Amino acid sequence: xxxxxxxxxxxxxxxxxxxxxxxxxxxxxxxxxxxxxxxxxxxxxxxxxxxxxxxxxxxxxxxxxxxxxxxxxxxxxxxxxxxxxxxxxxxxxxxxxxxxxxxxxxxxxxxxxxxxxxxxxxxxxxxxxxxxxxxxxxxxxxxxxxxxxxxxxxxxxxxxxxxxxxxxxxxxxxxxxxxxxxxxxxxxxxxxxxxxxxxxxxxxxxxxxxxxxxxxxxxxxxxxxxxxxxxxxxxxxxxxxxxxxxxxxxxxxxxxxxxxxxxxxxxxxxxxxxx
Numbered sequence: 001x002x003x004x005x006x007x008x009x010x011x012x013x014x015x016x017x018x019x020x021x022x023x024x025x026x027x028x029x030x031x032x033x034x035x036x037x038x039x040x041x042x043x044x045x046x047x048x049x050x051x052x053x054x055x056x057x058x059x060x061x062x063x064x065x066x067x068x069x070x071x072x073x074x075x076x077x078x079x080x081x082x083x084x085x086x087x088x089x090x091x092x093x094x095x096x097x098x099x100x101x102x103x104x105x106x107x108x109x110x111x112x113x114x115x116x117x118x119x120x121x122x123x124x125x126x127x128x129x130x131x132x133x134x135x136x137x138x139x140x141x142x143x144x145x146x147x148x149x150x151x152x153x154x155x156x157x158x159x160x161x162x163x164x165x166x167x168x169x170x171x172x173x174x175x176x177x178x179x180x181x182x183x184x185x186x187x188x189x190x191x192x193x194x195x196x197x198x199x200x201x202x203x204x205x206x207x208x209x210x211x212x213x214x215x216x217x218x219x220x221x222x223x224x225x226x227x228x229x230x231x232x233x234x235x236x237x238x239x240x241x242x243x244x245x246x247x248x249x250x251x252x253x254x255x256x257x258x259x260x261x262x263x264x265x266x267x268x269x270x271x272x273x274x275x
Contacts, residue, residue, distance in 0.1 A: 001075070001078055001079040001083050001084065001085065001086055002084065002085050002086070003075065003085075003086045003088060004085060004086065004087050004088070005088055005089055005090065005093065006089065006093055007089070007093065007135050010048070010085065010087045010135065010136060011135070011136075011137075013085055014046065014048070014085070014136065014137070017045065017046040017084075018044070018045030018046055019043070019044040019045045019046070019139045019140070020044055020045070020046045020047075020048055020136060020137070020138040020139055020140075021040035021041070021043050021044030021046070021047050021048065021138060021139070021140045021141065021142065022040075022048050022049075022050065022132065022133070022136050022138035022140070022141040022142070023036045023037055023040050023047065023048070023049045023050070023083075023141070023142045024049075024050045024052075024128075024129060024132050024141070024143075025049060025050060025051055025074075026051065026052065026053045026054065026067065026183065027051040027052075027053065027068075027069060027070060027071065027074050027183075028067070028068040028069070028070050028074070028183040028186070029070070029073075029074045029077050029078070029183075030173075030181045030182070030183065030185075031173050031181055032144055032146065032170075032172065032173035032180075032181040032182075033077075033144075034077055034078075034081050035170060035171075035173050036142045036143075036144060036170045037049060037078065037081040037082070037083050038081060038082075039142060039168070039170055040140070040142050040168075041082060043140045043142075043166075043168060044138075044139065044140055046084045046085065047082070047083050047084050047085075048083070048084065048085045048086075048087060048136055048138065049078050049083045049085070049086050049087070050086070050087045050088070050132055050136075051071065051074060051086065051087075051088045052087075052088070052089055052094060052128070052132075053067050053069070054094075054124060054125070054128040055091065055095075055124075056099065056123070056124030056125075056127055056128055057120075057121050057122075057123075057124030057125045057128065058121075058124070059118055059119065059120065059121070062118075063184075063187075067183075068183065068186060071088070087132075087135070087136065094128070094131065099127065101127075102123055102126075102127045103123065103126035103127045103129075103130050103157060104123055104126075105122050105123065105126050105153045105156070105157065108245075108247070109122070109149075109152060109153055109156060109245075109246065110122035110123065110126075110153060112149075112246060113149055113237060113239060113241075113246060113259060113261070114149050114236075114261060114270065115149070116236075116237075117236045117237075117261065122149070122150070122153050125150055125153065125154075126153055126154065126157055129141075129154055129157070130157065133158075133163060133165065138165055139164070139165055139166065140165055140166045140167075140168055141154075141165055141166075141167055141168070142167075142168045142169075142170055143167065143168075143169060143170065144169070144170045144171075144172060144173075145169050145170060145171055145172050145272070146172040146180050146181075146182070146270070146271065146272070147270070148246075148257060148259055148272045149246060149259070151167070151169055152245070152246060154167060155167045172271075172272075174200070175197075177197040177200075178197045178200035178201065178204075179193075179196050179197045179199070179200060180200065180269075180270075180271045182269065182270075184267055184268070184269070185267075185269075187265075187266065187267040188264065188265070188267050189265060192264050192265050192267065195231065195232070195264060196264055196269065198227075198228065198231055198233075199228070199233075199260060199262060199264075199269055199271050200271060200273075202224050202227050202228060202238070202260070203224075203238075203258050203260055203271055203272070203273045204273065205224070205227075206220050206221075206224050206238070206240070206258045206273075207258055207273050207275050210240070210256065210258075210275050211275060215251040215252075216251075217240040217249065217251070220240060221237075221238050221239060221240060224238040224260070225237075225238050228262050232264070233262045233263065233264055234262060234263040234264075235260070235261070235262040235263075236261040236262060236263070236268075237259070237260065237261055238258070238259070238260045238262075239258070239259050239260075240256055240257075240258050241256065241257055241258075241259060242255060242256065242257075243255050243256055243257035243274055243275075246259075254275070255275075256274070256275035257272055257273070257274045257275065258272060258273050258275065259271075259272040260272065
């Protein structure tokens, strides 16, 4: 695997590389990331991973400074997965001057759900992803479904700006007890890690009730929030939404996703299940 710290170095390496698949990450990799790398190989001649902890998508007081940096372990995993190139720039390379041009997703997509609780987050995500697309110029890029709203924002950005690439989703990878793999799971204490699968079980219960014919989405959301709260969680939201635009669905809608974000101790976990 070739490691590139500069834009010029990556672009030079990708000349004549054929069809390129890009998998952006912030590092601290787990099996979910590696599954995306393996999936990327099915879509391209050359697989490029990126590691960059993007300051623009963190609010003041969030975990930018303490976000785990595990570069050598990440490199070992990527190399073992057969990744061809790793782009690992520093902040000066990505932002040689203050970033004054930004991609602004529409409020209907970016200011709901996670965007309500993390204002500006999807602006930061969309901006850095657009930069990475311009730098690597891939024909395909892969993003995990665990970050469902992020996937929606990026897909819509690519479509509306007529970017010449395909966005491929990757299924959420889970631990044996159902907990969605996340780089932030490492923040959990032992007791919190034992409790954490309740989020998946709660979502599973909501999905089961919807499939059984319960269409009172607001009540299902309230009951799920109460279940988590009773066990020490601090939920931001549990929401039943249309899976194509994440808007509030009518009762007859069948194309649904149930999304959740909640704090367990100091760790904020997100998850979702399609109905």
